[in-house]
Amino acid sequence: MTDPGRAGLEVDLTVPGRVTVALTARPGEVLAVIGPNGAGKSTLLAAIAGLVPAEGTVRLGGRDLGRLPVRERHVGVVFQDRHLFPHLSALENVAFGPRSQGVPRARARAEAREWLNRLGIGDLADRRPRELSGGQAQRVAIARALAQRPDALLLDEPFAGLDVGVAATLRIELTRHLAAYDGVTLLVTHDAIDALTLADRVLVVDDGRVAQVGTPAEVAARPRTEHVARLVGLNVIRDGDTLRCFSPGAVTVSLARPEGSARNVWPGRVLSAAPHGDAIRLLVSGDPELIADVTPAATRELGLEPGREVWLSVKETAVDTYSATTSAAR
């Protein structure tokens, strides 16, 4: 810890039947928690905040949060459904935290106004949550969580349910606010873009366990779970203790069985075909399920419509092979 006023986060907890996670994060660090629905991401956040009972330890700086009630943890939460108080104005929502912690009303309001200005929604201070758009409400929720000056900030799917354009704008803004925030940020997301653009490190959770930890670049280049591979648009095949990863652009699609090692040749049936940049991205069933990018011309020539039986192959040189168990070089 460089700043004694701010605290690193050490988590080693289990919510029985849901999730078991150990993680550490430095002050100021943004850690993205990524994984499929039901992997236990939101449960992890709720357990750190103290909203669901958990076994193990959660330490924030010198404090053992596990022994503290929720309200003494100083952990700011931006809930997935925001949970803005519908009967309070945006300003009162943001002032709620400071006021609950004993800040006099006038000062709490002044602070809240400052936060709303910082989030660019100062002119909406008097609106009720139902009079706000999704993006505006999300900004209020972020301001509300930050206004209590939490030691850690937990964001649960902050862009879920927003229009693509609104989400993109908010993502850029959030990058700025998180850079200015000196506590630990945990950002739960199912979107690779969030993890790649906002996070210093990525924690991949799958089936209630940590599947991978690394920088966004490492995780994107050498994903360890099928889910992340799909998110970043890669094929990953498990081969014993090693993973074999290749891009959909390296896959050759043919109608007859191609030459080559059986290890790199798979039969399958086209499940879907959709434009992806300049190419057409095919999802092909089989064991494993793979994605392949082909040119529109090839798609027409080969008649690559859903239902079509095809062979997929990839050159060994295009395959990145790495261990499935140990962490990649850090």
Added chain:
Amino acid sequence: MSRDPLGRAPALILVPAGLAVVVLLVPLVVMVGSTDLGGLVDQLRTETARNALWLSVSTSTAAMLVALVLGLPLAWVLARLEFRGRGLLRALVTVPMVLPPVVAGVALRTAMGRNGAIGEPLLEATGFAFPYTVWGVVLAHVFVAMPFVVISIEGALRSAGSQYDAAATTLGASRWTTFRRVTVPLALPGIAAGMVLGWARSLGEFGATITFAGNYPGRTQTMPTLIYVTRQADTDAALALSMVMLLVSVAVLFVLRERWLGVGTT
């Protein structure tokens, strides 16, 4: 009337629905039609009627406030706390709701009467006894009305959702602050509805009141007991007094509906 895309409503539903309306409205309409409006004013001029009306309104309001002050916390306990026997507690609390009011009156007498298990020590210690006092009327009203208040407020607290409570807690709010600034404001329409329900139940209360508190004009004689007593001698007067009750009930419901329940505005 525009056509319902789901098809015509079946007669098997419409006919009983119509009968339900008839059963509910015809007696009231006939009563209104048979009332001599001049007699209504005359009745209101009598001291007995004015006393009874004032007693009914004031004791019902007092009972509603007591039921709120005690019932809101109980509703919160039932809605927000997890503990063994919660279901049993809820069931016990609702017993007075289904109990015949006369039985409620007998139970109150047995416990709080001058010779009651609690009433007797209370009388010896303070010289005060509930029966045949206005406080007895209020107690009887609270006993029969509070379950309605508790159950409807509990429903309101549940549907207001505990996720806002969770959000408030993460912002550092104590449970009391959360209750005061989040839980109660969010459940306000439901709380108001519960209060109206409790008030209406008190206003019409007859059995428990007459059994426990008696029927002393000016002291424990409420409108329902007055109507009952009057009807034996003078049907027209009873009709006029009933009209007064009907008007008061409807007026209060109407005002509160507009103001608190948000019904009719949406």
